[in-house]
Amino acid sequence: MNKTIHKFRWFWAWEDDQEEIWLREMSNQGYHFKSVLFIGLYTFEIGEKKDYVYRLDYAPKRVDDEYLNLFRDAGWKYMGSMNSWQYFRKEASGSVAPEIYTDSESKVRKYKRILRLLAALMPLMVINVVNCLIRADEPVWFALAMFFICMVVLFSVGLRKLLERITDLKSL
Amino acid sequence: MENNEIQKFLPLSESTYYILLSLVESRHGYAIMQHVETISSGTVTIGPGTLYGAFSNLEKAGLIRITGEEDRRKYYQLTALGKRVLAEQIHRLSIMADNGKKALPDLEK
Numbered sequence: 001m002n003k004t005i006h007k008f009r010w011f012w013a014w015e016d017d018q019e020e021i022w023l024r025e026m027s028n029q030g031y032h033f034k035s036v037l038f039i040g041l042y043t044f045e046i047g048e049k050k051d052y053v054y055r056l057d058y059a060p061k062r063v064d065d066e067y068l069n070l071f072r073d074a075g076w077k078y079m080g081s082m083n084s085w086q087y088f089r090k091e092a093s094g095s096v097a098p099e100i101y102t103d104s105e106s107k108v109r110k111y112k113r114i115l116r117l118l119a120a121l122m123p124l125m126v127i128n129v130v131n132c133l134i135r136a137d138e139p140v141w142f143a144l145a146m147f148f149i150c151m152v153v154l155f156s157v158g159l160r161k162l163l164e165r166i167t168d169l170k171s172l
Numbered sequence: 173m174e175n176n177e178i179q180k181f182l183p184l185s186e187s188t189y190y191i192l193l194s195l196v197e198s199r200h201g202y203a204i205m206q207h208v209e210t211i212s213s214g215t216v217t218i219g220p221g222t223l224y225g226a227f228s229n230l231e232k233a234g235l236i237r238i239t240g241e242e243d244r245r246k247y248y249q250l251t252a253l254g255k256r257v258l259a260e261q262i263h264r265l266s267i268m269a270d271n272g273k274k275a276l277p278d279l280e281k
Contacts, residue, residue: 057221065244066201067224073202073245074220100221103187109225 003046005031010040013114014161016056016085023089027052033089036082051092055100058113060084076100084117104169111169115162118155125151181233181257183264190216191226192250192258195236200245201227230254 011019023033028051031044055076059067063086068078071088075098079087090098101107125148132145184192190208199207205218218226227248230236235254240247250258 055221066246069243069245070201070220070224074205076220098219099217100219102217102219102222103185105185106187106219106222106225110221 004034005044005046007042007044008040009042012158012161013058013118014111014158014165016058020054020056023054024052027054027089033079033087035080036087038082052089053092053097054079055088055090055098057086057088057100058084058110059086060113060117071100074100108166108169111162111165115159115166118158118162122152122155122159125155177253178257178260181235182261184257184261186216187218187222188226188230189258189261191218191223191230192235192254192261195248195250195254196258198239198247198249200242200247202245 009022011022026033026044028049030047030049032047032050032052033054034043034045036042063081071078076088076090079089081087088100092098101110128148129145129152132141132148135141136145187208190212191204193211194204194207201220201223204223205220208216208218227236227246231238231248234251235257236248237251238246239249
């Protein structure tokens with residue numbers, strides 16, 4: 001059993017690039033990604049310093065053997081998943097970092113999948129806000145209303161950030 | 173009518189073009205990645221995320237079909253429609269290349 005360390009770090013769904021960079025930096029220091037819980041608790045295995053490149057795929061459908069074999073055959077080690085995020089790693093070789101998405105069209109489709117989820121949940125959040133506000137003279141419902149308003153704001157930020165990413169990729 | 177059916181897929185992206193080109197023969201994912209890397213002299217790389225998405229899109233569009241499965245790897249090949257789309261793309265590309273050569277006749281690389 002290798003020694004492990006834990007670290008808290010929060011990334012939003014539209015910050016997958018930053019998360020990939022951070023995981024690579026951790027590996028460069030000898031802390032290799034092992035797992036992550038949805039609350040942002042990362043477990044790292046302590047080992048030799050390595051230049052591992054990490055890539056995150058968003059796959060809302062159940063990942064099947066065909067999917068995993070394709071990544072494995074291409075030299076990617078499957079590191080596990082968190083919600084619908086699939087974590088892959090490959091040792092860097094040469095000057096260009098390896099990619100799992102090699103053109104902007106397919107990268108756009110990845111962000112559209114996340115976008116679709118947020119867009120589907122958004123009406124539910126709005127309904128929650130309305131429902132809670134109707135009863136807002138009671139403190140519990142008022143607090144819940146505030147919570148759901150925060151969610152709506154957060155989702156709006158997410159939708160905007162994802163749309164920005166997609167526009168950037170399309171203008172390449 | 174029939175022409176429209178083909179036109180809506182064009183122009184193909186560079187990766188889609190090379191994926192379809194590889195599927196003139198029945199191949200599985202990794203064989204496609206290797207084949208594309210070889211025939212493009214390393215100018216085009218296809219990542220597994222891109223390829224997995226392409227499989228489902230191209231299959232849904234009816235351009236490729238599954239021909240078999242071995243060791244939990246699916247084999248794909250062009251359909252008749254896929255072949256017609258690819259042929260039309262090649263036709264367009266040769267016109268493009270010819271025009272380019274005419275515009276820059278002393279282009280030697």
